[in-house]
Structure formats: structure tokens, C-alpha cells
Amino acid sequence: MATISLRHIQKIYPNVQVEERRKKKGEDPKKKKNNLKITEEGVVAVDDFNLEIADREFVVFVGPSGCGKSTTLRMVAGLEDITRGDLYIDGVRMNDIEPRDRDIAMVFQNYALYPHMTVRQNLEFPLELRKVPKDQMKKQVDEAAEILGITEYLDRKPKALSGGQRQRVAIGRAIVREPKVLLMDEPLSNLDAKLRNQMRAEIIKLRQRIDSTFIYVTHDQTEAMTLGDRIVIMKDGEVQQIGTPQEVFNKPVNIFVAGFIGMPQMNFYDGKLLKEGDRYVIDVLGARIVPSEDKQARLRERNIAPMDITVGARPEHITLKETEGAMMEGTVDVSEMMGSSIHIHLNAGGNDSIIIVPTLDLGDRDLSIGSKVRFTFAPNVVHMFDRETGKNLEYI
Amino acid sequence: MDKKEISVKNALIHGDALTKLSAIVMGAGMIGHKQIVKGLMVLACEVAFVFYMIGTGLHSLSMLPSLGTQAQEKVWNEAKQIYEYTVGDNSQQILLAGVVTCFVIAAIVLLWILQLRHSYNLQKTLEKKGHVPTFKEDIFNLFDKNLHITLMTLPCLGILIFNIVPLVYMISMAFTSYSKEGEHLILFDWNGLTQFQRVLNLQGNIGRQFFQVLRWTIIWAIFATFLNYILGMILAMIINRKDTKWKAFWRFCFVLSIAVPQFVMLMIMNIMLQPSGAINVLLKNLGWISTSLPFWTDATWAKITIIIINLWIGIPYTMLQVTGILQNIPAELYEAAKMDGAGPVKIFFKITLPYMLFVTTPYLISSFVGNINNFNVIYLLSGGGPTYVGDTAGQTDLLVTWLYKLTVDQQYYNLGAVIGIMTFIILTIITLVTYRNSSSYKNEEAFM
Amino acid sequence: MEDTKRNKLSPRKRLTNFLVHLLLAVLAVIWVLPIFWIILTSFRAEPGAYTNTFLPQGYTLANYIKLFTDRNVLNFPKMFKNTLIIAICCCFFSTFFVLSVAYSLSRMRFKFRKPYMNIAMILGLFPGFMAMIAQYFILKAMGLTEGSAIRIGLIIVYSACTGLGFQIAKGFFDTIPRSIDEAAVMDGATQWQVFTRITMPLAKPIVIYTVMTSFIAPWVDFIFAKVICRANADQFTVAIGLWNMLQKEYIYQWYTCFAAGAVIISIPIAILFIYMQRFYVEGMSGAVKG
Structure with a gap:
């Protein structure tokens, strides 16, 4: 039972430290590696992070490396100081409270099991430090082991376990003391693809069985989409969008979110937004696409003036069905037969793009390299981004 | 709270009465801000300091500039009808007491600054949060986030008292006339840079010896370091070769020699190589030589002998240390080189050596420093000899063994101190130049 | 080693191998000999640092006994x-x-x-x-x-x-x-x-x-x-x-x-x-x- 609120959380690494670290790595200390904001105080690793997490919610922080997602998680854990802002768990301010008193558990990317202890000792360690009585300790350990299916390994040392088993033990050690909050820092990224899928399913099951609130950090958008009740997308220390998987997929607030969520990536083309009387029209690659009515309404509502835009369309929303006046043309680079669908890599007006077409829709079309393909976007799922700011014009 | 805000200046300007009071009565700020035990402890330090200064400190300090003037004298005691010895000043004790007092004063000043800042911090924290750590919490923190204080206090004290204070004391001797020369063993005086001038003056006797010793020290260090390094590495590589059998056995043979204490081995070597020692006897019996080989009596012979014996001692160490690193060299590198048609010699110089140098630069530097300061080998083998008449330094003396002779044997303390300082300066230059540029120094935190 | 037997080594390689082992043997002797000699000396019956023979003439435990009993x-x-x-x-x-x-x-x-x-x-x-x-x-x-x-x-x-x-x-x-x-x-x-x-x-x-x-x-x-x-x-x-x-x-x-x-x-x-x-x-x- 725990709600978490992060209010205006900020993390700044003093310049001295950062420069020193870079100098040691043999890099140019003045050169900026990423686009983190630099103020007089230092490098802003996380800036103005605001989030209210409900009890038992599963929140995923996702973003490219160096975006500040792990730093934020570690601030919640208490492993990093919070430079500015307030962290509350169940309404109690946690900034100055030691990690052990926050009732938080954490699963690390590299498992961080204690190599010199058996699995049982690993699981007992947090209970022992909290002076839980022996018999209760045994009960809790057995229970956690049972949930994760590691009962038979209890007397082995971590070294004798496979990656997946180690990860279960790591999770077991985190849930054994029934923490209010369970933090997971890229827990699956050391596993191979097959195990990762399996563990992902296990984590979903685990959720049903324990009452903790979850915060999960990953750089993998698939994990984020499949696990999260809500997703926080971050970039360069700033929150880009917070929302349910559906929201961030269907209504990306900017070009970054649009590109980051979804696999394969959204296609982007330079285009123009025009206004014909009361209607908005997109001019892209020589085609004219009229956005659907709800989109028209949202644009009108925001009183958008004609401008240069970036047009975005997901590969699965591009179709080869002929629509008059709206067809674009591209040259096939590669086409990959995936079974039920075909991924066609196109070069359209200098942009690389991918189209996913159901195999059945294809007919006997020629898809050899160099052949021409005509395509168009579905007007109800085309996205329009301000080319200057990258913002989605429908959700400014 | 910003750390910058907590400064002595701010404490004196913006501190409340109690904080300001702690500028005079140390610990007052803490006592007044709910940290009574800690405050009392600081106060006790101040009281102890005052008593120390009144008792001996002030006196020691006042004697420091003159280092004592009263020589021990025989005085005729009329009443007892005997000669009595007056208690004269002992400059060496005065200097030591003076140095110690300086350190005590420095310590109390540091404590003053810290407690003032701490008081101010307490005051601010109280104003803001209304709670400051209790004594119990402080103790708990000493085992948690302040564990480094608990762990490092004793080692630091040890280093301060038995390394830094002695070094400062020794360094200050370099600027005095503390020496058997001119009978300045009990009462001596400051005499500035005189000794440095003597050492650096090439025309003078001491200066000539200094540069002679310095030259040999550097030659020795270079040979001892690099010959051992290269040969040890080659030995390790030969043992680790894929086709070499009984690897563990060979390694054991060489490691065995490390197990015998170095000084034992050195003393035995010294005896075996005497003019009438085992080696010479053996060679004479075999009829190979008629007169003894001058292992220790001829300067050049002595130098070469030392370097060779040092190989015997040093190679197994290098072999051990290098083995692990050699195994870390990625096998692909070798395979790639072999594909390109490189022979073993070429592979060694193009791949192994550069890789090893890259990884072991700090080790090389520390072994170079160790060799410059390598007392045992020289002192026990040749004793620095052969020595020319009138010299204090022998032909194979290093700076350190000369330093030892000058201080322990000859009691030329001031000269010895100067040699020590010169050694330090030379080492500093060498180390700074190489260490700062080494990759390992730059990557100290690569793991974190 | 079975492997080496099966893959017959070339004569050149065998020669190098022989030389390497010979070299190691010589080096090992150089390193072990002084230690061996000390051990022998510790059991030597005749006193003195300088003797005319490399190997002791007689063996005894007296040196050890003296070491641990002579307190004078x-x-x-x-x-x-x-x-x-x-x-x-x-x-x-x-x-x-x-x-x-x-x-x-x-x-x-x-x-x-x-x-x-x-x-x-x-x-x-x-x-x-x-x-x-x-x-x-x-x-x-x-x-x-x-x-x-x-x-x-x-x-x-x-x-x-x-x-x-x-x-x-x-x-x-x-x-x-x-x-x-x-x-x-x-x-x-x-x-x-x-x-x-x-x-x-x-x-x-x-x-x-x-x-x-x-x-x-x-x-x-x-x-x-x-x-x-x-x-x-x-x-x-x-x-x-x-x-x-x-x-x-x-x-x-x-x-x-x-x-x-x-x-x-x-x-x-x-x-x-x-x-x-x-x-x-x-x-x-x-x-x-x-």
C-alpha cells in the first residue's frame, strides 16, 4: 500500500565532478556528450520531474541511455541525493530518510546477488537485518521462493545458477520483505531475448500476487508497453510524456515520443500543413492528404496556422490501397517476408521508410529491389508535428 | 542547505550569540545547540591545549628560533667541593618539541574552524528543522554514512605521528648544523641553505660524491627495473607457452626463491662472493683462476655483480605479477598478428610489450621508485663499497644507503637530511611526469 | 597428452620445445641451487663459513639443536x-x-x-x-x-x-x-x-x-x-x-x-x-x- 509523489524533482551533478570524470576518460571536458542542460551549478541530469503514482500502480520509466531514468529511480531509492524538489511516499517526505527506512526494495540490472551466500541466505539477508524472528523468516523466504519457483535452488550459491534463475533470486530478495515499493532497474537487459520474454510474463504474474507499487526502468519500449500501467518517457533529463501505453502510442505529444514508441519506428516526411477554407490539408511528397474529422477539429480548436510540418505515419498505418490524389511513390530497397506480413523498406523522396503490409493484401505486386510502389497514409492516424519545435499539433 | 553558506566568516557574522561564543569557548555552540556531549569533548580539547601551551608548548615554541644556547658546562660547586654538570640545552629535543608544538597548534586551529562551522550549521538546522542529530545518532552515523571517519582516524593518526611529523622533523634538520662535523651533536643552530650548497657544489668533496652517487643510483634503478621487467616477462611467457609442460613445477621452482627472506639470501651471496668465499674457492679448485675475482673490491665488478644478483631476486617477483596480466591479453590479438605473418619476436615487441606497458605503467613506476630506495640489496651485498679513502660514499652506494651511513653511522644528520630531500625531489619529478600521463591513473574510477 | 601424440609435431617445433625446456631446467637449477645449498649447509657438521668443498663432509642436526638451546x-x-x-x-x-x-x-x-x-x-x-x-x-x-x-x-x-x-x-x-x-x-x-x-x-x-x-x-x-x-x-x-x-x-x-x-x-x-x-x-x- 503506497502512493508515491515526485514533485519538481531535480538532480544536478556539479560541473567539477563531471569535468573531472570526462578528463579521466580522456575526453574533451568541454565537449558535450549529450544534450543535458548545463547551468551554473552543474549538469542537470533530471529536471523538474513531476509524477503522482497511485497505490499498486506499475509505472515504467523509459528512454534512451543517459536520459535520467535510472537517476530518478535511484533518487526514489535513496541511493542518490535529491538536489531539489520533494519525494513523498504515503505522504511522508523522504528526501532525508535513509534508504533502509523507506521500505523500498530494488532489483538491479546485474542481479547484485551476494556471491558468498547461498540463495536462502541471500533471501534471508534483508529480513535478518530487520531482525525478523527465525521461524517467520523461514516462512517468508519459503513463500517468496515458492512464488518465483526457486525453491529447489535455495541451497545453491548464485554462481551455480543461470542468468534467469539469478534474476528470480534477485526479485525474490526484493519481494521477500514485502516492501511498499519495488524498484526495478533494467532487470531484464542482461538476459537473452527468449528468457526476457518469459521473465516479462512472470513479472506480470508477480504483480497480481504482491501488493507493492512498482517503478520499472528500461530502455526497451516493448517492455515498457507490455508491463506499464503508465509510461514515463524521458529524454535529456526531461519528462516528455506520461500516459498509458495506448495514450503514448496513439497520441504522442512530440516527435521524440512518436519515434521512440512503436516498433518498427514511425516514418517521418517533410511536408506542409495548408488550410483550404475551413479544412486543413497536408501536402507531403506531392500527395494531398486530408486528415480525418476529429483531427480537423483538434487543429481548429488550437487555431493552428499553416506551416512547415513533419508528417509522421506508423509503418502499419500505411496502405497500398489506391486513393485518388493521395498516392505517394517510393523505390523498394529491401522487402522482408515476416510470414503474416511483409516489411517493405522504401526510399520515398529521400526518406527511408518502412511499410508493413499484410501478406494477403499484396496480391502479385512486384517487390524486387528498385521497383516502384505507390502508397498512402490512413487519414485518421497520420501525425502532424511542428517542424521547429517537434510538438504534435493536435496536443499542444 | 548550501554548503557554501556554512563558512567561518558567515558563522562569525550571522551566527547567534552561542555560535559566536564558540570562537572563544570552543564547543559552546554545540552545547547550546543540543549537542552537549560533543561540545564538551571539543571544550576538553581546548582546555587540554591551553594547559599544554602553558606547560610546555610556549616554552618549546620560544626556544625554536635559537634551538638552545646553553651548552652543558662543568661548574665548580663550592659547597660540595666537586665539579657538577649543568643541564645544557639539547637542540635535538628542542627541535622535536618545537615541531610537535607546531603540529598541535595546527590541529587546534583546524578543530577551531571545524567546530565553528559545525556550530553554525547546527544553529541553521535547528532554525529550519528543529532537530539536530543526537549523540546517539552521531555514534550510529559513525558506523553508517560516516564510517570512513571511524575507519580512517587511527590509520591517519599513525601516519601523522610516525611519518609526517618525523619527516618534517628530518627536513628541518637539513637547515641546521646538526652533525658530528664541528661537534654539533648536542647544541646546534639553524644555518640556512649551507648544506644544500655543499651538496650541489660540484667542486667540493661532498658535491662530487653526491653526483657520483646520483649517477649510479639512476643507472642502477634503470637496470634493476627494466632488466627485471623484461626478463621476468619473458620467463613468464616461456612458462605460459602452450607447449611448455609442467608449468606449475617451473613456477614453483622460481617462487621458492621468494620464500627465502631476501636479507638472508643477500647475506649469503655476500659471503659466497668474498675473495675467500665459496665461489672463488670453487673456481680456484677447478683451476680456472689463480687470483680471486674482485667481486666486491673493484667498483665495476661490484656494480655488475649487484645487478646480476638483483636479477636473481627480482625475476621471480616479476614473473608472478606479470603472469595474470599476460593471460588477460586478448587471444585475438595474437591470432591476428600470426595471420599477418608476425614472428614471435615481432609479436613480443608489437603486441605483448605495448600491452603490458599500457597496463603496468604504475607498477613500473612504483618499482622504479622502490629500486631508487632499494636499501637492502646494496647495503647487504656490497655495503656500498668499495669506498675510497676520505669519502663517506662508496662506489656502489645509492642515495639511500649513503643517507643511512651519513645519519646512523657517521651522524652527519644535516647532510643526511639534505640527501633525503634531494632523493625525494628527484623521485617526485620522475613520478609526476610519468604517473600523471599513465592510463591507469586516468582510469582510476573506470569501474564505477 | 594425447593430443600432442596424435598431431605429430614438426621437427623444428620439437627442437624449440626441447630448447625451451632445457633453458627452463638450467634456469631452475640456478634459482634452486642456492636454496638447496643453504639447506645442506644447515645440516653440515663442520663449522665455518668458508669450506673447501661444495658439499658437506658430514651431516648433523646439531645446528638446529644449538640454535634452540644455546641461550648464552x-x-x-x-x-x-x-x-x-x-x-x-x-x-x-x-x-x-x-x-x-x-x-x-x-x-x-x-x-x-x-x-x-x-x-x-x-x-x-x-x-x-x-x-x-x-x-x-x-x-x-x-x-x-x-x-x-x-x-x-x-x-x-x-x-x-x-x-x-x-x-x-x-x-x-x-x-x-x-x-x-x-x-x-x-x-x-x-x-x-x-x-x-x-x-x-x-x-x-x-x-x-x-x-x-x-x-x-x-x-x-x-x-x-x-x-x-x-x-x-x-x-x-x-x-x-x-x-x-x-x-x-x-x-x-x-x-x-x-x-x-x-x-x-x-x-x-x-x-x-x-x-x-x-x-x-x-x-x-x-x-x-x-
């Missing part, structure tokens, strides 16, 4: 006891100092950390003897240079500055992933518990290594011991005793006993060394644990 001229049993006491105390303090400093520098972040490492580096550049004379004066001022207080003086001298020799241990601690510490902190451990319950067990090799090196130090150092003991024959350590046996006035009578003494103190050191060889190698190459 050079009291070896007493020296052995002195050294043992000093070594045990030293071992305790040095290990604590080295590991404390290494752990703090590796795991904790504090303002004094960088300065400490720089100071340690600078102090390491001073010749050890520079401090030695002054250490003697300081011990003298503390009254630790007379009688049995010398022991305390020696213990202090051997262990006080060991906090400067943290590099190997720190290097080892650095290889233990930080996330293990963090996991322990999240599990509710204080830093002290992390130190004692996580890091120490994980760093067992380096703990053993530190214990051994600090135990051995007093057995093999004779310079500090000589300067601090001066003429207090009562407080001599084994090293001074052995050194004295080779001085002009004793060498004829005591040379074979010297060899016996050398063998006696080499045996435990040899065992320790062979045992810790692997940690030595690991310490240098920085094995990553986890």
Missing part, C-alpha cells in the same frame, strides 16, 4: 619469541589499518579522499630511512626505546604507517561491483554491515594476503629493528640475530646455525607464499568478482 651467546629462542609477539600484534593492527583505509577510499566518497591518496603518493616517495631516525627520537621521547617497551616501539613502527599501503587492497575492492553494496544498503544494511558482512567475505583473498604480508614483515626486516633495538640484546628480533651470526666475531661458530635459522623462518614463509601466490597474481591483474 645469541639467544635465538628469545628472539624467536620476541618476533612472534611483534608479528602477531603487527598483523592485527596492519590488517585493520590497510583494509579500513582501502575500503574507505574505494567505497566511500568524502572530501578528504583525493587529498589522502595524493598525500600517500607523496609520502611514498620519501626514502623510508628519513623518517626512521626521527621515529627513533619520537619513540625515545615517548620512552619506548628501553627495556621491554622496545617491543611496543617496534610494533608501532611496523604498523603505524601501513595505512599508506592500501593500493593493492583498494584495487581489489574496486573490482567488487558497487551494485552489490547498493543492494545491501537497500536491504537495510548500514555501511558497517556492508563492510563486515558483504565486502570482507567477498575480499577474502585480499584479506588473507594482507594478513600474511603484515605477519611476515617483522621477520624479514632488520634495519628498523637494529636502529630501534640498538644494543638491547634482550629485545632482538630474529632478523637481527641472523644478521649478527654473520658478523666477524660469530661467523665461524654460527654460520651453519645461521643456515639452520634461515631454513626455520623460510619454511612458514614459503608455505604462506605458495598459498598466496594466486592472490598475488589476482591482486595484480584485478580479477572481477561478482
Whole structure:
């Protein structure tokens, strides 16, 4: 039972430290590696992070490396100081409270099991430090082991376990003391693809069985989409969008979110937004696409003036069905037969793009390299981004 | 709270009465801000300091500039009808007491600054949060986030008292006339840079010896370091070769020699190589030589002998240390080189050596420093000899063994101190130049 | 090896192999011979340092017996006891100092950390003897240079500055992933518990290594011991005793006993060394644990 609120959380690494670290790595200390904001105080690793997490919610922080997602998680854990802002768990301010008193558990990317202890000792360690009585300790350990299916390994040392088993033990050690909050820092990224899928399913099951609130950090958008009740997308220390998987997929607030969520990536083309009387029209690659009515309404509502835009369309929303006046043309680079669908890599007006077409829709079309393909976007799922700011014009 | 805000200046300007009071009565700020035990402890330090200064400190300090003037004298005691010895000043004790007092004063000043800042911090924290750590919490923190204080206090004290204070004391001797020369063993005086001038003056006797010793020290260090390094590495590589059998056995043979204490081995070597020692006897019996080989009596012979014996001692160490690193060299590198048609010699110089140098630069530097300061080998083998008449330094003396002779044997303390300082300066230059540029120094935190 | 038999080696390769093994054999003889010779000498019946034969003419255990029973001229049993006491105390303090400093520098972040490492580096550049004379004066001022207080003086001298020799241990601690510490902190451990319950067990090799090196130090150092003991024959350590046996006035009578003494103190050191060889190698190459 725990709600978490992060209010205006900020993390700044003093310049001295950062420069020193870079100098040691043999890099140019003045050169900026990423686009983190630099103020007089230092490098802003996380800036103005605001989030209210409900009890038992599963929140995923996702973003490219160096975006500040792990730093934020570690601030919640208490492993990093919070430079500015307030962290509350169940309404109690946690900034100055030691990690052990926050009732938080954490699963690390590299498992961080204690190599010199058996699995049982690993699981007992947090209970022992909290002076839980022996018999209760045994009960809790057995229970956690049972949930994760590691009962038979209890007397082995971590070294004798496979990656997946180690990860279960790591999770077991985190849930054994029934923490209010369970933090997971890229827990699956050391596993191979097959195990990762399996563990992902296990984590979903685990959720049903324990009452903790979850915060999960990953750089993998698939994990984020499949696990999260809500997703926080971050970039360069700033929150880009917070929302349910559906929201961030269907209504990306900017070009970054649009590109980051979804696999394969959204296609982007330079285009123009025009206004014909009361209607908005997109001019892209020589085609004219009229956005659907709800989109028209949202644009009108925001009183958008004609401008240069970036047009975005997901590969699965591009179709080869002929629509008059709206067809674009591209040259096939590669086409990959995936079974039920075909991924066609196109070069359209200098942009690389991918189209996913159901195999059945294809007919006997020629898809050899160099052949021409005509395509168009579905007007109800085309996205329009301000080319200057990258913002989605429908959700400014 | 910003750390910058907590400064002595701010404490004196913006501190409340109690904080300001702690500028005079140390610990007052803490006592007044709910940290009574800690405050009392600081106060006790101040009281102890005052008593120390009144008792001996002030006196020691006042004697420091003159280092004592009263020589021990025989005085005729009329009443007892005997000669009595007056208690004269002992400059060496005065200097030591003076140095110690300086350190005590420095310590109390540091404590003053810290407690003032701490008081101010307490005051601010109280104003803001209304709670400051209790004594119990402080103790708990000493085992948690302040564990480094608990762990490092004793080692630091040890280093301060038995390394830094002695070094400062020794360094200050370099600027005095503390020496058997001119009978300045009990009462001596400051005499500035005189000794440095003597050492650096090439025309003078001491200066000539200094540069002679310095030259040999550097030659020795270079040979001892690099010959051992290269040969040890080659030995390790030969043992680790894929086709070499009984690897563990060979390694054991060489490691065995490390197990015998170095000084034992050195003393035995010294005896075996005497003019009438085992080696010479053996060679004479075999009829190979008629007169003894001058292992220790001829300067050049002595130098070469030392370097060779040092190989015997040093190679197994290098072999051990290098083995692990050699195994870390990625096998692909070798395979790639072999594909390109490189022979073993070429592979060694193009791949192994550069890789090893890259990884072991700090080790090389520390072994170079160790060799410059390598007392045992020289002192026990040749004793620095052969020595020319009138010299204090022998032909194979290093700076350190000369330093030892000058201080322990000859009691030329001031000269010895100067040699020590010169050694330090030379080492500093060498180390700074190489260490700062080494990759390992730059990557100290690569793991974190 | 079955493999080598099956893949017949080329004649050239076989020749190199032969030469390599020959070379190793010659080198091994050079390295082992002096040790072998000392052992032989320790059993030699005829006294004196200089003999006309390489191999002893007669063998006896008398040298060992004399070493441990003759208390009149050079009291070896007493020296052995002195050294043992000093070594045990030293071992305790040095290990604590080295590991404390290494752990703090590796795991904790504090303002004094960088300065400490720089100071340690600078102090390491001073010749050890520079401090030695002054250490003697300081011990003298503390009254630790007379009688049995010398022991305390020696213990202090051997262990006080060991906090400067943290590099190997720190290097080892650095290889233990930080996330293990963090996991322990999240599990509710204080830093002290992390130190004692996580890091120490994980760093067992380096703990053993530190214990051994600090135990051995007093057995093999004779310079500090000589300067601090001066003429207090009562407080001599084994090293001074052995050194004295080779001085002009004793060498004829005591040379074979010297060899016996050398063998006696080499045996435990040899065992320790062979045992810790692997940690030595690991310490240098920085094995990553986890």
C-alpha cells in the first residue's frame, strides 16, 4: 500500500565532478556528450520531474541511455541525493530518510546477488537485518521462493545458477520483505531475448500476487508497453510524456515520443500543413492528404496556422490501397517476408521508410529491389508535428 | 542547505550569540545547540591545549628560533667541593618539541574552524528543522554514512605521528648544523641553505660524491627495473607457452626463491662472493683462476655483480605479477598478428610489450621508485663499497644507503637530511611526469 | 597428452620445445641451487663459513639443536619469541589499518579522499630511512626505546604507517561491483554491515594476503629493528640475530646455525607464499568478482 509523489524533482551533478570524470576518460571536458542542460551549478541530469503514482500502480520509466531514468529511480531509492524538489511516499517526505527506512526494495540490472551466500541466505539477508524472528523468516523466504519457483535452488550459491534463475533470486530478495515499493532497474537487459520474454510474463504474474507499487526502468519500449500501467518517457533529463501505453502510442505529444514508441519506428516526411477554407490539408511528397474529422477539429480548436510540418505515419498505418490524389511513390530497397506480413523498406523522396503490409493484401505486386510502389497514409492516424519545435499539433 | 553558506566568516557574522561564543569557548555552540556531549569533548580539547601551551608548548615554541644556547658546562660547586654538570640545552629535543608544538597548534586551529562551522550549521538546522542529530545518532552515523571517519582516524593518526611529523622533523634538520662535523651533536643552530650548497657544489668533496652517487643510483634503478621487467616477462611467457609442460613445477621452482627472506639470501651471496668465499674457492679448485675475482673490491665488478644478483631476486617477483596480466591479453590479438605473418619476436615487441606497458605503467613506476630506495640489496651485498679513502660514499652506494651511513653511522644528520630531500625531489619529478600521463591513473574510477 | 601424440609435431617445433625446456631446467637449477645449498649447509657438521668443498663432509642436526638451546651467546629462542609477539600484534593492527583505509577510499566518497591518496603518493616517495631516525627520537621521547617497551616501539613502527599501503587492497575492492553494496544498503544494511558482512567475505583473498604480508614483515626486516633495538640484546628480533651470526666475531661458530635459522623462518614463509601466490597474481591483474 503506497502512493508515491515526485514533485519538481531535480538532480544536478556539479560541473567539477563531471569535468573531472570526462578528463579521466580522456575526453574533451568541454565537449558535450549529450544534450543535458548545463547551468551554473552543474549538469542537470533530471529536471523538474513531476509524477503522482497511485497505490499498486506499475509505472515504467523509459528512454534512451543517459536520459535520467535510472537517476530518478535511484533518487526514489535513496541511493542518490535529491538536489531539489520533494519525494513523498504515503505522504511522508523522504528526501532525508535513509534508504533502509523507506521500505523500498530494488532489483538491479546485474542481479547484485551476494556471491558468498547461498540463495536462502541471500533471501534471508534483508529480513535478518530487520531482525525478523527465525521461524517467520523461514516462512517468508519459503513463500517468496515458492512464488518465483526457486525453491529447489535455495541451497545453491548464485554462481551455480543461470542468468534467469539469478534474476528470480534477485526479485525474490526484493519481494521477500514485502516492501511498499519495488524498484526495478533494467532487470531484464542482461538476459537473452527468449528468457526476457518469459521473465516479462512472470513479472506480470508477480504483480497480481504482491501488493507493492512498482517503478520499472528500461530502455526497451516493448517492455515498457507490455508491463506499464503508465509510461514515463524521458529524454535529456526531461519528462516528455506520461500516459498509458495506448495514450503514448496513439497520441504522442512530440516527435521524440512518436519515434521512440512503436516498433518498427514511425516514418517521418517533410511536408506542409495548408488550410483550404475551413479544412486543413497536408501536402507531403506531392500527395494531398486530408486528415480525418476529429483531427480537423483538434487543429481548429488550437487555431493552428499553416506551416512547415513533419508528417509522421506508423509503418502499419500505411496502405497500398489506391486513393485518388493521395498516392505517394517510393523505390523498394529491401522487402522482408515476416510470414503474416511483409516489411517493405522504401526510399520515398529521400526518406527511408518502412511499410508493413499484410501478406494477403499484396496480391502479385512486384517487390524486387528498385521497383516502384505507390502508397498512402490512413487519414485518421497520420501525425502532424511542428517542424521547429517537434510538438504534435493536435496536443499542444 | 548550501554548503557554501556554512563558512567561518558567515558563522562569525550571522551566527547567534552561542555560535559566536564558540570562537572563544570552543564547543559552546554545540552545547547550546543540543549537542552537549560533543561540545564538551571539543571544550576538553581546548582546555587540554591551553594547559599544554602553558606547560610546555610556549616554552618549546620560544626556544625554536635559537634551538638552545646553553651548552652543558662543568661548574665548580663550592659547597660540595666537586665539579657538577649543568643541564645544557639539547637542540635535538628542542627541535622535536618545537615541531610537535607546531603540529598541535595546527590541529587546534583546524578543530577551531571545524567546530565553528559545525556550530553554525547546527544553529541553521535547528532554525529550519528543529532537530539536530543526537549523540546517539552521531555514534550510529559513525558506523553508517560516516564510517570512513571511524575507519580512517587511527590509520591517519599513525601516519601523522610516525611519518609526517618525523619527516618534517628530518627536513628541518637539513637547515641546521646538526652533525658530528664541528661537534654539533648536542647544541646546534639553524644555518640556512649551507648544506644544500655543499651538496650541489660540484667542486667540493661532498658535491662530487653526491653526483657520483646520483649517477649510479639512476643507472642502477634503470637496470634493476627494466632488466627485471623484461626478463621476468619473458620467463613468464616461456612458462605460459602452450607447449611448455609442467608449468606449475617451473613456477614453483622460481617462487621458492621468494620464500627465502631476501636479507638472508643477500647475506649469503655476500659471503659466497668474498675473495675467500665459496665461489672463488670453487673456481680456484677447478683451476680456472689463480687470483680471486674482485667481486666486491673493484667498483665495476661490484656494480655488475649487484645487478646480476638483483636479477636473481627480482625475476621471480616479476614473473608472478606479470603472469595474470599476460593471460588477460586478448587471444585475438595474437591470432591476428600470426595471420599477418608476425614472428614471435615481432609479436613480443608489437603486441605483448605495448600491452603490458599500457597496463603496468604504475607498477613500473612504483618499482622504479622502490629500486631508487632499494636499501637492502646494496647495503647487504656490497655495503656500498668499495669506498675510497676520505669519502663517506662508496662506489656502489645509492642515495639511500649513503643517507643511512651519513645519519646512523657517521651522524652527519644535516647532510643526511639534505640527501633525503634531494632523493625525494628527484623521485617526485620522475613520478609526476610519468604517473600523471599513465592510463591507469586516468582510469582510476573506470569501474564505477 | 594425447593430443600432442596424435598431431605429430614438426621437427623444428620439437627442437624449440626441447630448447625451451632445457633453458627452463638450467634456469631452475640456478634459482634452486642456492636454496638447496643453504639447506645442506644447515645440516653440515663442520663449522665455518668458508669450506673447501661444495658439499658437506658430514651431516648433523646439531645446528638446529644449538640454535634452540644455546641461550648464552645469541639467544635465538628469545628472539624467536620476541618476533612472534611483534608479528602477531603487527598483523592485527596492519590488517585493520590497510583494509579500513582501502575500503574507505574505494567505497566511500568524502572530501578528504583525493587529498589522502595524493598525500600517500607523496609520502611514498620519501626514502623510508628519513623518517626512521626521527621515529627513533619520537619513540625515545615517548620512552619506548628501553627495556621491554622496545617491543611496543617496534610494533608501532611496523604498523603505524601501513595505512599508506592500501593500493593493492583498494584495487581489489574496486573490482567488487558497487551494485552489490547498493543492494545491501537497500536491504537495510548500514555501511558497517556492508563492510563486515558483504565486502570482507567477498575480499577474502585480499584479506588473507594482507594478513600474511603484515605477519611476515617483522621477520624479514632488520634495519628498523637494529636502529630501534640498538644494543638491547634482550629485545632482538630474529632478523637481527641472523644478521649478527654473520658478523666477524660469530661467523665461524654460527654460520651453519645461521643456515639452520634461515631454513626455520623460510619454511612458514614459503608455505604462506605458495598459498598466496594466486592472490598475488589476482591482486595484480584485478580479477572481477561478482
